Amino acid sequence: MLHADFAEAGWYSSFDSLLLFLQQKIANRQDKKLEIQLDDLRDFLMHMPGAGSLVEEIKGNTQHFLSVIAEAADSQLATLSVTGQVPADIYDALLEAVSS
Secondary structure (H helix, E strand, C coil): CCCHHHHHCCCCCCHHHHHHHHHHHHHCCCCCCCCCCHHHHHHHHCCCCCCCCHHHHHHHCHHHHHHHHHHHHHHHHCCCCCCCCCCCCHHHHHHHHHHC
16 A cells, blocks of 8 residues: 555655655655555565564564664655755744844
């Protein structure tokens, strides 16, 4: 069950492309959170030898994996450029006020 916007945008239906698509939506301020469906992760991992138990490990140690995934997503997000017009929000106004 891949993200509907992902399919409509014509992106390839791979998990890593899905993550990049979702992170780009966050960078463009179209979304505020990164949701990873365990079903999508399980489907992606089916093709990787030795990775079949990772979904069960994530279920058993969710807090740890949330931290790991958040850290990885944040570092990846920092490398993305904003595409298109991004509406200003309160944080932009505060940053502008502080820097002037």
